[in-house]
Amino acid sequence: MIKLFLCPGSGNCLKPWLAMSQTRQSFEAVSVDVLAGEQKSPEYLRINPLGVVPYLITADGAGIGESNAMLWYLAEDKPLMPPTAQARAEALQWMFFEQSKLEPFLSPARFFTTILPSEKYAREADIRNWQLAAEPGLHRLEAHLAGRSFVLDCGYSVADIALFGYVHVLEEAGLSLADYPATARWIDTVTATDGFRPLSDLGLSLARAA
Ligand SMILES: N[C@@H](CCC(=O)N[C@@H](CS)C(=O)NCC(=O)O)C(=O)O
Numbered sequence: 639m640i641k642l643f644l645c646p647g648s649g650n651c652l653k654p655w656l657a658m659s660q661t662r663q664s665f666e667a668v669s670v671d672v673l674a675g676e677q678k679s680p681e682y683l684r685i686n687p688l689g690v691v692p693y694l695i696t697a698d699g700a701g702i703g704e705s706n707a708m709l710w711y712l713a714e715d716k717p718l719m720p721p722t723a724q725a726r727a728e729a730l731q732w733m734f735f736e737q738s739k740l741e742p743f744l745s746p747a748r749f750f751t752t753i754l755p756s757e758k759y760a761r762e763a764d765i766r767n768w769q770l771a772a773e774p775g776l777h778r779l780e781a782h783l784a785g786r787s788f789v790l791d792c793g794y795s796v797a798d799i800a801l802f803g804y805v806h807v808l809e810e811a812g813l814s815l816a817d818y819p820a821t822a823r824w825i826d827t828v829t830a831t832d833g834f835r836p837l838s839d840l841g842l843s844l845a846r847a848a
Pocket residue numbers: 648649650651672677689690691692703704705706737
C-alpha cells in the first residue's frame with residue numbers, strides 16, 4: 639500500500655491526499671509534526687533526507703518527493719492525467735508555475751499569518767513582501783481562469799489540484815479573494831468535484847513517523 643508522510647494544514651500535503659481520495663487509491667497516512675521539527679529527526683531523515691513533507695512511498699517501496707511529482711505519479715492512467723501530449727505539457731507548465739510563482743510566497747505568508755500567528759508582527763515586513771511577490775502570479779492565474787471551469791480545456795486535472803493547494807487559502811496569507819473573482823469561482827468548482835475531501839478530513843487518528 640502507498641504510504642504518505644504529511645502534516646495537517648499544508649497545501650503541499652493536501653495535493654497527494656486529494657489526488658488519492660479522488661482516484662480512490664487507498665493509502666496509509668503518517669503524521670509528521672513539522673511545528674515540533676519532527677521532519678528533521680534522524681528517523682524521518684532516514685526516510686526522506688530532504689526533511690520535508692509530503693513524502694510518498696509507493697507500494698513497491700520507492701520514495702517520491704515534491705508534491706507535484708506525487709500528483710503526476712498518482713494520476714497515471716487516471717482521469718486526472720490530461721489525455722494528450724499538448725495537455726500534459728500545459729499541465730506541467732502550470733505545475734511549475736505553481737512552485738515558482740505562487741507556493742514560495744503564499745506558503746510562508748500563510749504560515750506566519752495563520753499557522754504560527756505568534757510570529758506575525760515580528761515577520762510583518764517579510765509577510766508584506768511575500769504577499770507582493772505572489773500578486774503577479776495570482777493575477778496571471780486570474781486572467782487565465784476567466785471564463786473557464788478548470789485550468790485546462792480538457793477538464794479537471796492534476797494542474798487544478800497543484801494550484802488549488804495554496805491558492806484556495808490565499809486569504810489565510812492575508813490576501814483577498816474579492817480581488818480574484820474568477821479564481822474564487824474556480825475554487826468553488828474544484829471543491830465541488832467528485833470525491834473532494836479537505837485535508838482536515840484526515841483527522842488526527844494518524845500513525846506517527848518517529
Ligand atoms: N516543493 C516541496 C515543498 C515541501 C515543503 O517545503 N514542505 C513544508 C511543509 S508544506 C515542510 O516540510 N517544511 C518544513 C521544513 O522545511 O523544515 C513540495 O511541493 O513538496
